[in-house]
Amino acid sequence: MGFLGRDIISIGDLSRSEIDEVLRSARRLIPVAEGSRRSDVLRGQLLALGFFEPSTRTRLSFETAMLRLGGQVITIADPLSSSVAKGETLSDTVRMLSSYADALVIRHPNEGASRLAAQVSDKPVINAGDGAGQHPTQTLLDLATMQERFETLHGLKVVLMGDLRYGRTVHSLARALALFGTELVLASPPTLRMPESVRRELDQSGIRVTEESELGRAVRDADVLYVTRIQKERFGDLAEYARVSASYRLDPSLLGQVKPKFIVMHPLPRVAEIPPEVDSSPHAAYFRQAFLAVPVRMALLSLILTGKVPVPGRG
Amino acid sequence: MRDLKVSPIRNGTVIDHIRNGLALEVLRILGVEGLGKDSTISVAVHVRSQRMGWKDIVKVENMELSPQKANAIALISPSATISIIQDYKVREKRPVDLPDRLVGLLRCPNPNCITNQGEPVESEFEVIRRKPLALKCLYCERDLEDFIPHLAPGASGTRGNGG
Ligand SMILES: Nc1ncnc2c1ncn2[C@@H]1O[C@H](COP(=O)(O)OP(=O)(O)OP(=O)(O)O)[C@@H](O)[C@H]1O
Ligand SMILES: [Mg+2]
Ligand SMILES: [Zn+2]
Numbered sequence: 001m002g003f004l005g006r007d008i009i010s011i012g013d014l015s016r017s018e019i020d021e022v023l024r025s026a027r028r029l030i031p032v033a034e035g036s037r038r039s040d041v042l043r044g045q046l047l048a049l050g051f052f053e054p055s056t057r058t059r060l061s062f063e064t065a066m067l068r069l070g071g072q073v074i075t076i077a078d079p080l081s082s083s084v085a086k087g088e089t090l091s092d093t094v095r096m097l098s099s100y101a102d103a104l105v106i107r108h109p110n111e112g113a114s115r116l117a118a119q120v121s122d123k124p125v126i127n128a129g130d131g132a133g134q135h136p137t138q139t140l141l142d143l144a145t146m147q148e149r150f151e152t153l154h155g156l157k158v159v160l161m162g163d164l165r166y167g168r169t170v171h172s173l174a175r176a177l178a179l180f181g182t183e184l185v186l187a188s189p190p191t192l193r194m195p196e197s198v199r200r201e202l203d204q205s206g207i208r209v210t211e212e213s214e215l216g217r218a219v220r221d222a223d224v225l226y227v228t229r230i231q232k233e234r235f236g237d238l239a240e241y242a243r244v245s246a247s248y249r250l251d252p253s254l255l256g257q258v259k260p261k262f263i264v265m266h267p268l269p270r271v272a273e274i275p276p277e278v279d280s281s282p283h284a285a286y287f288r289q290a291f292l293a294v295p296v297r298m299a300l301l302s303l304i305l306t307g308k309v310p311v312p313g314r315g
Numbered sequence: 316m317r318d319l320k321v322s323p324i325r326n327g328t329v330i331d332h333i334r335n336g337l338a339l340e341v342l343r344i345l346g347v348e349g350l351g352k353d354s355t356i357s358v359a360v361h362v363r364s365q366r367m368g369w370k371d372i373v374k375v376e377n378m379e380l381s382p383q384k385a386n387a388i389a390l391i392s393p394s395a396t397i398s399i400i401q402d403y404k405v406r407e408k409r410p411v412d413l414p415d416r417l418v419g420l421l422r423c424p425n426p427n428c429i430t431n432q433g434e435p436v437e438s439e440f441e442v443i444r445r446k447p448l449a450l451k452c453l454y455c456e457r458d459l460e461d462f463i464p465h466l467a468p469g470a471s472g473t474r475g476n477g478g
Contacts, residue, residue: 010456089434112429112454116436131427133455197458 004307007118008300009127011136011172016179023144025299025309026292032068032312033295040070041302041310048101049075050093050117051128052108057268057290058128058137062105065297071305074101091120098123103305106130124304132168138267139172141296143180145289146224149263153180159218161187162228162248162273164194169267170228171198178205186211187218189244192234216254223259225250227266227273245272252277265289321357327376327400334392335361338371340463341395344387351377367394386420389413390462393448415442417450421465428455438467 003021008014014022031037047066051059059077066073076093090113097104098121106114107128114127114134129135146153158177164170164186174184174194184207186194193211194202202209212218219225230248235241249272250264263285266274270286278284302309333341338358347356354376364370380388380397388395389411399407419437423430430438430452440450440459450459459465 090429090432091434091436108429109427110429110432111425111427111456112452115454116429116434119436130429131455 002307003300003303004305005124006304007125008136008304009114009118009125010134011139011176014136019140019143019176019179022140022296022299022303023147025303026140026144026295027148028309029295029298029302029312030292033065033291033298035068037312039068039310039312042066042069042071042305045071045103045305046101047071047073047103047105047301048097049073049077049105049128050097050107051075051077052079052090052106052113053129054078055107055129057293058107061290061293062126062128062297062301064294065301068294069298069302069310071301090116094120094125097121103301126300126304132166134172135169136172137293137297137300138169139176140300141289141293142173142226142265142267143176144292144296145263145265145285148288148292149261149285150223153177153182155181155183156223157183157185157221158224158226159185159187159212159222160194160226160228161215161218163192163230163234164188164228165192166231166234167228170226171195173226174198174202175205178202178207181207183208184210185218185222187213187215187248189213189230189248191244192230215248215250216257219254219258219262221259223262225262225264227264227270229267229271229273248273250274250278252281255281255283258283321359321372321374323403324355324357324374324376324400325403327354327374328378328380329398329400329405330373330375330380330388330395331370331398332364332367332392332394332396333371333373333388334394335367335369335371337392338373340391341371341373341388344384344391344466345373345375345378345380350375354378370394383420385411386413386417387466390417390420390448390466413442413445413448416440416453417442420467421450421459421462422467423452423455423457424459424465425452425455425457428452428457430454 032039063073094117103124105126105128106117109131111131111133113130118125127134230245232241262283264283266286268290338360357374359372362370395411398405417440423438439453441453443449443451
């Protein structure tokens with residue numbers, strides 16, 4: 001299946017080779033994302049961003065991606081000031097947006113909202129996060145970050161740390177990594193372990209999956225540490241939350257024992273999981289990860305709106 | 316015909332081989348309100364069966380089963396069989412057969428699912444495993460393995476999906 005006009009709702013909608021195509025295209029677009037080269041392949045195209053839940057980072061990176069390729073955007077950034085606040089259904093708002101724009105990006109607090117939007121819209125829809133549901137472009141940029149560092153994902157040892165139970169984006173990432181044949185180490189507090197159903201899927205995929213609650217041991221011969229936030233809401237007891245979150249904080253001294261190319265990733269925003277001392281370490285990859293959101297989203301927009309990715313010119 | 320536990324009917328539908336104890340659920344699915352004034356429903360609970368040990372049977376006079384109701388019955392009791400009785404004879408007998416997609420039949424148990432927010436959309440589930448039966452919401456992608464509490468009220472939706 002080609003990309004032109006396609007909805008991107010869940011990472012599971014993409015095959016391994018399609019993911020590869022997005023990642024390859026994103027790499028080619030890095031100079032455009034940095035502003036050192038220009039492109040206007042999306043000139044004349046209009047992207048509608050329906051953000052029914054605030055998310056500055058994701059919204060700005062989609063806007064940047066579209067503008068850097070010469071396209072334009074219209075945005076619902078604040079649902080409280082829009083017709084949504086007056087009780088309009090998502091279906092009606094999406095119908096309107098799809099009659100204005102050439103493609104839609106939807107962020108919504110309810111799971112399945114983007115799937116519904118894609119049904120209602122006659123223009124392609126990209127899911128930018130639906131509640132505790134899917135966030136496929138996050139997974140793509142996570143993969144892009146690892147691939148930029150290591151060339152091939154096959155055989156990498158990736159430690160997933162933090163809330164592996166409720167964080168559905170970490171489930172999508174784990175499934176995608178399984179497609180690429182990485183090894184996974186799961187490091188979570190006992191109450192926030194990866195759900196059985198996901199665990200079973202990973203085991204069936206044939207990759208090696210182990211659990212290791214002691215972080216020092218987990219990272220020693222790992223290539224990637226992927227840190228996720230542990231949310232207060234998941235704990236009935238605040239003392240318990242304080243204890244668990246303290247033990248799932250990255251101790252900078254651990255970085256003294258890791259492999260040379262080892263990287264620390266985080267979807268951001270971080271709270272206390274990664275102390276600021278780590279930022280200046282050559283192992284810190286989370287700001288690069290945040291930047292790669294732009295070329296990855298550029299690649300996807302270009303593929304969906306034109307069916308291809310431009311070879312950026314000079315200037 | 317030898318072992319009829321209730322009086323024979325001239326025209327109607329027999330739902331046999333219902334998993335023991337679920338006859339009342341089947342009645343709920345059929346919805347007595349919608350029946351004509353000359354329809355009688357008879358129910359036999361805890362009947363001996365060679366095939367399944369114990370079973371329930373429901374017989375309804377002068378009623379044809381909609382595909383959607385047949386789907387709902389298939390969901391709670393895949394062993395059920397449906398016989399169409401015409402003029403005291405079995406005209407047609409078939410096992411219930413669940414289609415791969417179920418539209419409007421169940422409410423998604425995830426309260427945060429977009430299908431539970433008053434949007435003009437019917438729920439839609441996909442069969443991801445048949446034995447034991449497991450479904451997945453096509454919107455929020457949650458799995459569902461326990462169906463009776465989630466049958467949509469009056470799962471009599473007009474959109475049958477084969478079956
Ligand atoms: N006239 C009738 N009135 C009421 N029920 C009937 C009538 N004729 C048949 N049935 C019922 O319809 C179902 C199918 O009839 P059939 O004669 O094929 O039963 P069977 O030989 O027991 O077959 P099975 O293997 O399905 O149990 C049975 O439950 C039977 O009791
Ligand atoms: Mg019999
Ligand atoms: Zn759902």
